[in-house]
Amino acid sequence: MAPVTSTTRPYHVIIFGASGFTGQFVVEELARCTAEGPSGHLTWALAGRSRPRLEKVLNQAAETLSQPDLRTDVEIIVADVTEAESLAIMCKQAVVVLNCVGPYRFYGEPVVKACIENGSHCIDICGEPQFLERMQLDYHSKAVEAGLYVVGSCGVDSIPADMGILYTRDQFKGTLTAVESFLTIHTGPEGGCIHDGTWQSAVYGFADRAYLKTLRRRFGHQPLPVVGARVKNRGSLFFSKEVEQYAVPFLGSDASVVRRSQRFLYEEHQQSPVQYSAYVGIGGIGSVVKMFCGGLLFWLMVKFGLGRKLLITFPGFFSFGLFSSAGPTKKQMEGTSFSLTFYGEGYGDGLEPSLGQPNAKIITQVKGAEPGYVATPVAMVQAAITLLNEPQSLPMGGGVYSPGAAFAKTTLIDRLNRHGLKFSVKTG
Structure with missing residues (x-):
């Protein structure tokens, strides 16, 4: 994995909703990818409503992947989609937030809003056209003003x-x-x-x-x-x-x-x-x-x-x-x-x-x-790594995009391969 963009923020990536059914597999996939590079190569954390559940996911990933250091190297952040302040605190610590909390029509917008207002990019795995298109309509200009990228549908959908x-x-x-x-x-x-x-x-x-x-x-x-x-x-x-x-x-x-x-x-x-x-x-x-x-x-x-x-x-x-x-x-x-x-x-x-x-x-x-x-976590994690490593190849200035629009000029397909x-x- 190529070196990620340097940052003054504590974490390159925060997985929000990491204790959900899909989120736990995103945790494992990101752990696999970070193990490919040198120690300290990419900093990341888990976030969600319940610290005990997040600790359980982290312990499970450490055991499954035989990476005991995960328990001490990966931090846990408590954040709730219904509590705007907790989302703001989370987003201020990340370069990219991977949002795994759905259905997105109910829980997605507060995360997009918090990311844009607090300086982090946002990637999700939503397969709901109503949400995806409304985020583009309502938040594209705001994301451009902030110079941030919101890229939806970064799983097998689509x-x-x-x-x-x-x-x-x-x-x-x-x-x-x-x-x-x-x-x-x-x-x-x-x-x-x-x-x-x-x-x-x-x-x-x-x-x-x-x-x-x-x-x-x-x-x-x-x-x-x-x-x-x-x-x-x-x-x-x-x-x-x-x-x-x-x-x-x-x-x-x-x-x-x-x-x-x-x-x-x-x-x-x-x-x-x-x-x-x-x-x-x-x-x-x-x-x-x-x-x-x-x-x-x-x-x-x-x-x-x-x-x-x-x-x-x-x-x-x-x-x-x-x-x-x-x-x-x-x-x-x-x-x-x-x-x-x-x-x-x-x-x-x-x-x-x-x-x-x-x-x-x-x-x-x-x-x-x-x-x-399996494939969805791979797609989501590689989308995040592409965003971190190839900002010069993304559409200039930020915005709300589909994957093809955001990553057309990047090496995402090579990474997925x-x-x-x-x-x-x-x-x-």
């Missing part, structure tokens, strides 16, 4: 998709005009499971879809130009020859995040925008039936307060066991991996995009270990 589009564009010989991505999850004999924090974000996000449309109108954006042939929508359910299973539109934050990055690169760097559609493979006909029944029930219940309360209270029942308050077991995590495959098309070198149909294609892929609690998120060209 670094693989956002940086994957940039990687595909860079590998394409010509003008890339459109990309479709297909996410597939591979599980072992133990199956897979997701912590119910993600489920809660989905419940509240679907319940508040109308607000997102209103929010986007406030930006006043003009539609991005369509370069080349317009890509047709695949529909709500189809059999994908690409992944050889049924697929549906991916309802996570990927499309929203990529669109924000493409707009930034078009408006600030005059790069030709790429059309993007995101899909996820769901399996065979049995999975289709299960998804249809569960999706219909979810859609009906999420409209009403009582329905949302039941969904939140019994995530395992209403998700057919996919979500759980206990999260995945160690064996489930070890047996799970993901691949995100990009099918791009465009115009080869020397061919004008305004003439005829696309004549060139490319297939790229991002692969990694279990996405939620070295830490288990593999970017590769399949054909093209």
Whole structure:
């Protein structure tokens, strides 16, 4: 790991929400990375509401990684998202705050506000478009004035998709005009499971879809130009020859995040925008039936307060066991991996995009270990290390950005490749 930017602050990084389900894995990943460099290379601390819980996480990481010095080298800061003064004290001690406290629609804004007001950058792993886009709308100018960076969605939602589009564009010989991505999850004999924090974000996000449309109108954006042939929508359910299973539109934050990055690169760097559609493979006909029944029930219940309360209270029942308050077991995590495959098309070198149909294609892929609690901590930690080490390669002056906008000119993809998120060209 290259030397980090020097600082007069006590800590280069503070992990806020370190005792949460995802936060504990971010602690382990940061500890692994700091062990790669010389002693004292990067200073960091844990923060959260409960000192005993944070101590437990630190002890667990020390034991898991066989790094007993963690118990004495890593400090603990008590901070509560509902107590502005405690957030201010925390933020004044950090160069970068890694915010792991969600759902972000309820708990994210106080952290963003405290970071900007107290001189620290902020990185999160949010997959909630409403929150991400509202932070850009309400805090971008404030972050610019302060010269600070707020970069959301730095987990598997949505670094693989956002940086994957940039990687595909860079590998394409010509003008890339459109990309479709297909996410597939591979599980072992133990199956897979997701912590119910993600489920809660989905419940509240679907319940508040109308607000997102209103929010986007406030930006006043003009539609991005369509370069080349317009890509047709695949529909709500189809059999994908690409992944050889049924697929549906991916309802996570990927499309929203990529669109924000493409707009930034078009408006600030005059790069030709790429059309993007995101899909996820769901399996065979049995999975289709299960998804249809569960999706219909979810859609009906999420409209009403009582329905949302039941969904939140019994995530395992209403998700057919996919979500759980206990999260995945160690064996489930070890047996799970993901691949995100990009099918791009465009115009080869020397061919004008305004003439005829696309004549060139490319297939790229991002692969990694279990996405939620192995790959996400890797992505978050490498985003923070990139921000610390390469401030000269970030957008000038600070602001609220998507990963692709913030890290387009950095070595983030190389760093991810070295830490288990593999970017590769399949054909093209």
